[in-house]
Amino acid sequence: MIRVGNIKVPLDFDFNDLEGFCSRKFGIYGNNLIKVRLAKKSVDARKKSDVHFIISLDIEARDEKRLQRSLKNAVPVNEFRYKINNVPPLSTRPVIVGFGPAGMFAALVLAMAGARPVVLERGADVDSRVKAVEEFRTTGRLDTECNIQFGEGGAGTFSDGKLTTGIKDKRIGWIMKRLVEFGAPDEIVYLAKPHIGTDKLRDVVKNLRERVISLGGEVIFGAKFCGYKAENGCISSVSYEKEGRLNTIEATDVILAAGHSARDVFELLYHENVSLSQKNFAVGVRIEHKREFIDKAMYGDFAGHPALKAADYKLAVHLPNGRALYTFCMCPGGEVVAASSEKNRLAVNGMSCFARNAENSNSALLVNVDTSDYGSEHPLAGMHFQRELEEKAFIAGGSDYSAPVITVGEFLGNTAGEDVVPSYRPGVKKVHPSEYLPDFVCESLKLGIPEMGRKIKGFDSSGAVLTGIESRSSSPVRINRGEDMQSISLKGLYPCGEGAGYAGGIVSAAADGMKCAEAVIDRINGKMF
Numbered sequence: 001m002i003r004v005g006n007i008k009v010p011l012d013f014d015f016n017d018l019e020g021f022c023s024r025k026f027g028i029y030g031n032n033l034i035k036v037r038l039a040k041k042s043v044d045a046r047k048k049s050d051v052h053f054i055i056s057l058d059i060e061a062r063d064e065k066r067l068q069r070s071l072k073n074a075v076p077v078n079e080f081r082y083k084i085n086n087v088p089p090l091s092t093r094p095v096i097v098g099f100g101p102a103g104m105f106a107a108l109v110l111a112m113a114g115a116r117p118v119v120l121e122r123g124a125d126v127d128s129r130v131k132a133v134e135e136f137r138t139t140g141r142l143d144t145e146c147n148i149q150f151g152e153g154g155a156g157t158f159s160d161g162k163l164t165t166g167i168k169d170k171r172i173g174w175i176m177k178r179l180v181e182f183g184a185p186d187e188i189v190y191l192a193k194p195h196i197g198t199d200k201l202r203d204v205v206k207n208l209r210e211r212v213i214s215l216g217g218e219v220i221f222g223a224k225f226c227g228y229k230a231e232n233g234c235i236s237s238v239s240y241e242k243e244g245r246l247n248t249i250e251a252t253d254v255i256l257a258a259g260h261s262a263r264d265v266f267e268l269l270y271h272e273n274v275s276l277s278q279k280n281f282a283v284g285v286r287i288e289h290k291r292e293f294i295d296k297a298m299y300g301d302f303a304g305h306p307a308l309k310a311a312d313y314k315l316a317v318h319l320p321n322g323r324a325l326y327t328f329c330m331c332p333g334g335e336v337v338a339a340s341s342e343k344n345r346l347a348v349n350g351m352s353c354f355a356r357n358a359e360n361s362n363s364a365l366l367v368n369v370d371t372s373d374y375g376s377e378h379p380l381a382g383m384h385f386q387r388e389l390e391e392k393a394f395i396a397g398g399s400d401y402s403a404p405v406i407t408v409g410e411f412l413g414n415t416a417g418e419d420v421v422p423s424y425r426p427g428v429k430k431v432h433p434s435e436y437l438p439d440f441v442c443e444s445l446k447l448g449i450p451e452m453g454r455k456i457k458g459f460d461s462s463g464a465v466l467t468g469i470e471s472r473s474s475s476p477v478r479i480n481r482g483e484d485m486q487s488i489s490l491k492g493l494y495p496c497g498e499g500a501g502y503a504g505g506i507v508s509a510a511a512d513g514m515k516c517a518e519a520v521i522d523r524i525n526g527k528m529f
C-alpha cells in the first residue's frame, strides 16, 4: 500500500467516489486499483478566498512500485502493529487508581494481556456522573467526589474530546482505532484535528469499561484510594474508602493515574515521602466569541459551507513583559463549564458536543506560570498557588460557584459591548480579573489580547467575554519516575498520566497509560530494565 499525500480538493469533493477520483487523477483504472481509503483530511483556510481540503489517500494497487515512482508525494505505508504480551495467571492482580484516559487505556492493555486488573475510581459511573454534573450546573451544589474532574472517563468525559496531541507516539493509531471500536466516529482516524464530543464520549467510556470487565478486569466506582503499605521500599497493598468503609487489597503493581485534580493524593504522597517535584503550569481565563463570528473570521465567505464544521483557531503571542499568552483547548461551538472539584474553589474549562453547534466558541487564554512564581521550594507549592487563585475566583464570583466575567471592552478600557452571552452555568457575576488573577497574568492578558486581534481580526472585539478562572490546564506537580516507569522512591508504584506530570490531554494520557501497563507486563514477565 502507498500513501499519496498533499492532494488539494475542493470543499464539495465527493468522498464517496475515491475510486473514480483515483482513475481521473492518477490514471489507475479497473482491476489495477485494489483498494483506496482516506488517510488524512484537513482544512486549508490560509487564503480566505480559497478554502479547500488537503487529503492523503492510501492506495493498494497492482504494480505499486511503478505507481509510487510515477506519483509525487507517494511513500510506502508501514502499518504499526501493536503487540501485547500475555502474562501468566496472577495471584496478586495489578491495581489502577483512576479511570480517566490514562487509567482506562492501562486497564485495557492489562486486561488484554490477561492480568485481570482492578480499577479503583473515586467517582461514579458515567450515567450517575452526568446527573451529578448537571445538578452542580443548575443548583451550584458540588459533589466533591463526582464532578467534571472525577468519575468514569476522568477529566476528558465532559470535554470537547479533542484528540489532537503534540506527542509523536506509535501507539496513537491503536488508540484511535480502539476509540472507534468503542463508539467514536470513524472520521477520527483520518481527520487532522479529530474530536469526539462529550455526548459521544460517554458511550465510548462505557463500552471500554465493558470490554475491560469482559476480559476479567474489575472496575470499582466510589472507591477512593487513600493509602498504601510498603515493605523494603516496595508497595505491598493499597487501601481505599468505599461507602464509608476502609478496604485493603494486596498489590505489588499500582498504576497511579489519578489526574491533576487529585490534590489529596499529592498530599498523601508528600506525607509518605514519595519523590515529587514542582512543575510549570499555566493560568488565565476562557474567552468566548459567537461561533458565527469565529467561523467568518477563519473561513471568510466559505463560513457556513455544509462541508465545513465550526472553525477552530490557535494563537500564541510573545509579550514585552517576557511572558507569552496563548490559546489552549479551543472548543468550537461549545460552552464554558464549571470544573470545580473542591468546596469554595472555582475553576472553569470548556466542552462541546460532537456537532459543535452551540451559540459560542471558546478557548482558554493562558499565561505560563513558572515554578519561580510559586514563591516557595515546597514540592506542592504550585498546587497551593492554584488553590489560592481558585479561592479568590470563588469569592469574586459571589461565593456560590458563579463565575467572574467581564467583556473584553471593559477589561481593555474600550467601550463596553454585550453581544456575547456567557455560557457558564450556574451563573456569572461581573468582576474585574484583577480581583482574582495575579498582576502578571492580568498584564499579559492586557498586552496579548490586542496582539491576538491583529492575527484574527475582531478577536479583541469589545463584546467578547472573559470568564475565570482557568487554572487546571496541567499538573503543577510531577511524581518522579524512572526508566522502568516506577516511582524513583517507591517500587511498584507507576505514576501515570497528566496528574503525574507525564501527559497533557486525552491522547497523550492514554498513551502514557499504555506505557505503564507495558512496564507492568514486562516486570511480571521478568524483563529487567
Ligand SMILES: Cc1cc2nc3c(=O)[nH]c(=O)nc-3n(C[C@H](O)[C@H](O)[C@H](O)COP(=O)(O)OP(=O)(O)OC[C@H]3O[C@@H](n4cnc5c(N)ncnc54)[C@H](O)[C@@H]3O)c2cc1C
Residues within 6 Å of the ligand: 097, 098, 099, 100, 101, 102, 103, 120, 121, 122, 123, 148, 149, 150, 151, 152, 153, 154, 155, 156, 157, 158, 159, 160, 161, 162, 163, 164, 223, 224, 225, 226, 257, 258, 259, 260, 261, 262, 265, 329, 337, 339, 349, 350, 351, 496, 497, 498, 499, 503, 504, 505, 506, 507, 509
Ligand atoms: C472540561 C475539560 C475539557 C477538556 N477538554 C479536552 C480536550 O478536548 N482534549 C484533550 O485532549 N484534553 C482535554 N482535557 C484534558 C483531559 O481531559 C486530560 O488531559 C485527561 O483527562 C488526563 O487524563 P488522566 O487519565 O491522566 O487523568 P484524569 O482524566 O484526570 O483522570 C483521573 C481519574 O482519577 C480519579 N481519581 C482521582 N483521585 C482518585 C483517588 N484518590 N482514588 C480513585 N480515583 C481517583 C478521578 O476521579 C479521575 O477519574 C479537558 C479537561 C477538562 C476538565
